[in-house]
Amino acid sequence: MGLKGKLHEIKQKYKGKKMAPAFNALHTFLYSPDETTHSGSHIRVVDDLKRTMNTVIMALIPVLLFSMFNTGYQHFSAINGFPENFSLMEHFLTWDNFWIGIIKVLPLVVVSYGVGLGVEFLFAVIKGHEVEEGYLVTGMLVPLIVPIDTPLWMLTVAVVFGVVIGKEVFGGTGMNILNPALTIRAFLFFAYPTWMSGDKVWVYDAVNLAGTPDAISGETILGSMAQGKEFSYSVSDMFFGFVPGSVGETSAFLILLGGLFLIFSKIASWRIMVSAVIGSLVMGLMFNQVVELGWITETSKFHGLMDFDFWKHLIVGGLAFGIVYMATDPVTGAQTNKGKWIYGFLIGFLSVMIRVFNPAYPEGVFLAILLMNVFAPTIDHYVIQGNVKRRMKRMKNATIVPKDSGQKAEELKVETV
Amino acid sequence: MGILTKKDARLILDPLADDNPITIQVLGICSALAITAELMASIVMAISVLFVLGIGNVVISLMRNIIPSKIRIIVQLIVVATLVIIVDQVLKAFAYELSKTLSVFVGLIITNCIIMGRFEAFALANGPWRSFLDGIGNSLGYGVILIIVGFFRELLGSGTLFGHPVLGDAIEKTGLYATGYENNGFMILPPAALIVVGIIIWVQRSKNPALIEEN
Numbered sequence: 132m133g134l135k136g137k138l139h140e141i142k143q144k145y146k147g148k149k150m151a152p153a154f155n156a157l158h159t160f161l162y163s164p165d166e167t168t169h170s171g172s173h174i175r176v177v178d179d180l181k182r183t184m185n186t187v188i189m190a191l192i193p194v195l196l197f198s199m200f201n202t203g204y205q206h207f208s209a210i211n212g213f214p215e216n217f218s219l220m221e222h223f224l225t226w227d228n229f230w231i232g233i234i235k236v237l238p239l240v241v242v243s244y245g246v247g248l249g250v251e252f253l254f255a256v257i258k259g260h261e262v263e264e265g266y267l268v269t270g271m272l273v274p275l276i277v278p279i280d281t282p283l284w285m286l287t288v289a290v291v292f293g294v295v296i297g298k299e300v301f302g303g304t305g306m307n308i309l310n311p312a313l314t315i316r317a318f319l320f321f322a323y324p325t326w327m328s329g330d331k332v333w334v335y336d337a338v339n340l341a342g343t344p345d346a347i348s349g350e351t352i353l354g355s356m357a358q359g360k361e362f363s364y365s366v367s368d369m370f371f372g373f374v375p376g377s378v379g380e381t382s383a384f385l386i387l388l389g390g391l392f393l394i395f396s397k398i399a400s401w402r403i404m405v406s407a408v409i410g411s412l413v414m415g416l417m418f419n420q421v422v423e424l425g426w427i428t429e430t431s432k433f434h435g436l437m438d439f440d441f442w443k444h445l446i447v448g449g450l451a452f453g454i455v456y457m458a459t460d461p462v463t464g465a466q467t468n469k470g471k472w473i474y475g476f477l478i479g480f481l482s483v484m485i486r487v488f489n490p491a492y493p494e495g496v497f498l499a500i501l502l503m504n505v506f507a508p509t510i511d512h513y514v515i516q517g518n519v520k521r522r523m524k525r526m527k528n529a530t531i532v533p534k535d536s537g538q539k540a541e542e543l544k545v546e547t548v
Numbered sequence: 549m550g551i552l553t554k555k556d557a558r559l560i561l562d563p564l565a566d567d568n569p570i571t572i573q574v575l576g577i578c579s580a581l582a583i584t585a586e587l588m589a590s591i592v593m594a595i596s597v598l599f600v601l602g603i604g605n606v607v608i609s610l611m612r613n614i615i616p617s618k619i620r621i622i623v624q625l626i627v628v629a630t631l632v633i634i635v636d637q638v639l640k641a642f643a644y645e646l647s648k649t650l651s652v653f654v655g656l657i658i659t660n661c662i663i664m665g666r667f668e669a670f671a672l673a674n675g676p677w678r679s680f681l682d683g684i685g686n687s688l689g690y691g692v693i694l695i696i697v698g699f700f701r702e703l704l705g706s707g708t709l710f711g712h713p714v715l716g717d718a719i720e721k722t723g724l725y726a727t728g729y730e731n732n733g734f735m736i737l738p739p740a741a742l743i744v745v746g747i748i749i750w751v752q753r754s755k756n757p758a759l760i761e762e763n
Contacts (some may be wrong), residue, residue, distance in 0.1 A: 282728055296743060300750065322734035 135162050152255035156262030180304075184267040186398045190389035191271050191379070191456065195240075197372060198379040199232025200224055202279055205375050206231050206335040209349050213363075223373070235335050236378060239274035242283050246290040247273070254299045265304025265311075265462075266294065272312035272456060275379025276449065276497070277319060278332035285323055289315045309504050310463045313497050320497070328493065330354065333375035349375035352447045353486060353493040356435050369446045380449040390455035399459035402468060403475035407454040408445065410479025415441025418487055436487040444483050453496035454479065463504040467514040474510055478503050552681070559681040563689030570693040571749045572759060575661040580694055581741040583653050588710050590698030592639070592646050594691025596654060598684065600631040601663050605683030608671040615672075624667045625658065632657045662690055697744045705735030 138158045145151045204223050208214070214222045247266045255262040273290065293315030298307040320327045331337040334349035352374060355362040364374050372382025380386075393399035418437040421427055427434055445451055458464060458478050465474035478499050485495020492498060552560075569575045576597075583589045607627050608615075615623050636654045639647035647654065657663065666686050671679040702708055707715040707725075716723015718731060734740050753759045 284728065285730075288732075296746075300746075318734060321737060322732045323730055324733055326730075 138162070149259075150256060152259065152261050153252050156252065156255065181264045181267075183398055184264050186396050187268045187393065187456070188271050190392045190398075191268075191275065193385045194275060194379045194382065194389060194452075195236070195271070197382050197385050198275065199236050200228045201232070201372060201381055202235050202335055202378070203228025203231035204373065205279075205333070205349055209334045209337065217373075231335055235279055236274060238283055239277065239281065239286060239378065240271070242286050243273040243290055244270040246287050247294050250291055250294045250299070254295075254303070260303070263304035265298070269294075269312045269315075273315050276312065276316050276377050276452065278327060279335050279378055280332045280338050281319070281326055285319060285326060289319045289322070292318050305462055307462060308508075309501055310457055310460050313457055313501050313504075316497050317501060328354065333377075351376050351493065353436075356439065357490040357493040366443070366446070369443065374447075377449060377452075380452040383446040383451045386451045386455050390451075393455065393459070399455070400461075400464070400471050400475075402471040403459050403464060403478075404454055406472045406475030407458055407479035410476035410481075411444050411450060411454075411483045412441055412479070413476075414480045414483035415439075415444045418483070432490065433487055444486070448486070448494050448496065450479075450482050450496045453482070453500055457497075457500050458503075463507060465507045465510050465514075467511050470507070470510045470514045473514075474503055474507055477506075556678065556681055559678060560685035560688070563682075563685040564692060565689075565752075566756065566759065568689045568693065568752075569662045569665075569686050570690055570745065571752055573662075573665070575665050576690055577742075577745070579653055579656065579660055580690075580697060580745060581738045583650055584694055584697040584741050584744075585701050585705065585736050586649065586711070587695070587698040587702045588646065589649050590694040591691075592643065593650065593653070594687070594694050596632075596635045596639075596657060597660065597662070597690055598687040599635060600628060600657055601666060601683040601687040602680060603683075604628055604631055604663060605666060605671040605679040606676045608667050609674060609676045609679035612672050620672070621664075624664060627667075628658050628663055662686055693745065693748060696748060697741050700744055701735045701740060704732045705740070707731050 138154075142151075142154050142158050145154050200223055203225070207227065217223075244266075247270045251262055251266050273286070273293075277286065293311045297309050297311040297314030298304065301307045326332055330350040333351055337349065350358075350360065350362070352362050352364060352369065368374055369383070371384050374381050390399070390404055394401045394404070418439075419441050422434065422438045427437060431437075454475075458475060465471045478496075481499035481502065482496040485492055485498055489495065563569060566572065570577065570580055579593060583593050604624075604627050608624060611623070632655060635657070636647070639650070639654060666683060670682045674682070699709070703714070707713060707718055713723075715729070716725045718725050
C-alpha cells in the first residue's frame with residue numbers, strides 16, 4: 132500500500148476523534164483528498180486555496196535564493212570592503228555567500244513555518260475544524276521581511292502573537308482583518324526596536340562583533356538618509372538588490388519578476404500593484420516639487436528624503452516587496468475593483484509619506500499596509516453603496532411599460548443616467 | 549458569609565466574575581489602558597476607585613430621594629469630584645512619586661464610566677448598605693482586571709514587579725537576560741493593555757459560553 136493509502140486509512144481511523152483535523156491536514160497537504168461532495172451543485176475549478184498559496188510561494192523562491200546569496204555578500208563586503216570591479220559570478224554567486232545564507236536564512240524559515248503551523252494545528256484540534264492552508268504564504272513571507280540577525284526566540288514569540296492575535300481570534304484563515312505576516316513584523320518592530328533598526332542588524336554577525344576591533348556595520352539606504360548620512364550604493368545596486376536590508380526585500384528586480392508572474396497567473400490583483408506604484412510616485416513627485424520650489428530649506432531634517440528622486444522610492448527599502456506580496460493579500464485587501472484602486476493608491480501614498488516625515492520609522496510601508504487593511508472594508512462599503520445608489524437612481528428614472536400594452540419596442544424608452 | 553445574606557453576597561461576587569465591569573460591561577477601559585504599565589500604579593488606582601465608588605455609592609444612595617432627577621448628573625459629579633480630590637490630595641501627601649506616575653488619571657477617575665454607571669444604575673434605586681456592597685464589588689472587579697493586566701505588562705515589559713527586577717538585570721545581563729532574553733517594549737505601550745484585556749475576555753468567555761454576546 133502506498134503512502135497515500137496509508138494516510139487515508141489513518142484518516143478513516145481517526146474520523147470523529149479529537150486529533151482528526153491534524154491527520155486530515157497531513158493528508159491534504161501531500162495529496163488531493165479523494166472524497167467527493169454529495170449535496171448541491173458544485174463548480175469544479177483547479178485553483179483551490181492550496182494552489183493559490185503555492186503559486187505565491189513559487190513567486191517568492193527567487194527572492195529567497197537571492198537573499199541567501201545577498202546575506203553572505205553583505206557579510207563579506209562589510210568585512211573586506213565592497214569589491215572594486217563587481218562581477219556577478221565572482222563576487223555574488225559564490226558558495227561562501229550561499230553557505231552563510233543557508234546557515235542564517237534557513238533557520239528563520241524553519242522557525243517561521245514550524246511555529247506558525249504548530250499554532251495552526253493546535254487551534255484546529257482545539258476548535259475541531261480543518262487545518263487551513265493560510266499559513267503557507269505567511270510562513271514564507273515572515274523570514275523575508277525581518278532583519279537577518281533577528282534572534283530565533285523573538286521570531287517565535289512574534290509568530291505566535293501574529294497567528295493567534297492577528298488571525299485565529301478572528302476565526303482563522305480568510306477572516307483576519309490584518310495581514311498576519313505584517314502583524315508579526317509590526318509586533319517585532321514595537322516589541323524589540325533595537326533589533327529592528329539601526330546599523331547592526333542588517334548584516335550577519337554585526338551584532339556579535341559590535342564593540343570589538345573587527346566591528347562591522349551596514350545601514351540600510353533609508354536608514355542612512357533618515358539620519359542625513361551619505362551612502363555609496365549606485366542605482367543599479369538598489370535595483371538589483373546588492374544592498375543591506377531585511378532578508379528578502381532588497382532586490383526590486385526579482386520582486387518585479389515575481390509580481391509579473393503573480394499578475395499573469397491571475398493570483399494577485401494588478402490594480403492594487405499599479406495603483407500603489409502610482410500612489411508612491413505621486414507622493415514622491417509632490418515632495419520633489421516642494422524642494423524644487425524652495426519651500427523647504429537645506430537645513431531641514433526632511434530635506435534629504437524629500438530631495439530623493441521620486442522613482443527611487445520604489446527600489447529602496449521594502450516598498451516593492453510590500454506592494455507585490457503584502458498589499459495584494461486577497462483576504463485583507465479591498466475586494467471591489469474601484470476599491471482596489473483607492474486601497475492601492477493610498478498604500479503607496481502613505482508609505483512614502485511615512486518614510487519622509489517620520490525619521491523614527493525609516494520604513495513606513497508595513498504601517499501603511501496595516502492601516503489600509505483596517506480601512507479596506509470601509510472602502511468596499513462605500514464603493515458598493517455608491518453603486519447601489521447609482522443603480523437606484525437609474526431605476527427611478529426608467530419608464531417601465533407593461534408587456535401587453537401593445538406598444539412597439541422602439542417606444543420602450545428607458546432613461547439611463 | 550455570615551453577615552451577608554445570599555442576595556447581598558452576590559452584589560460583591562458577581563462583578564468579580566460574570567458581571568465584571570471591564571470584561572463584561574466594558575466600562576472603565578480608558579484607565580485600564582493608561583495606567584497598567586506598572587503593577588503598583590494599577591493597585592493604587594484600584595484602591596482609589598474602591599474608595600471613591602464605595603463612599604460615593606453610599607452618599608448618592610442616602611440622597612437618592614431628595615435629588616431632583618433633572619439635576620442628578622450634576623449632583624453625582626460633585627460627589628465624585630469631592631471624593632477624587634480627597635484621593636488626589638492624599639496621594640500627593642503620602643505617595644508623591646506614584647501620584648506623578650498616575651498624573652492626570654487620578655483626576656480622570658471622575659470620568660470613569662464605572663462610577664457614574666453604578667450611581668445611575670444602582671445607587672439611585674437602592675438603600676445605602678446594598679449600594680455600598682455594590683460599589684465595593686464593582687471596584688474590586690475593576691481592580692482585579694487592573695492588577696492582572698498590570699502584572700503581565702510590568703513583568704514582560706520591564707522585567708520588574710513593584711519596581712523590583714525579578715528576571716535579572718537587563719543592563720548587566722544577569723539572570724534570564726544572560727540567555728539573550730529581552731524586555732518586550734510592546735507591553736509598555738497602551739495597545740498592549742488592550743490586547744491583554746482582550747485575552748482575558750477571550751479566556752473568560754470560552755470558560756463560560758453563557759457570557760458570549762449574540763450579535
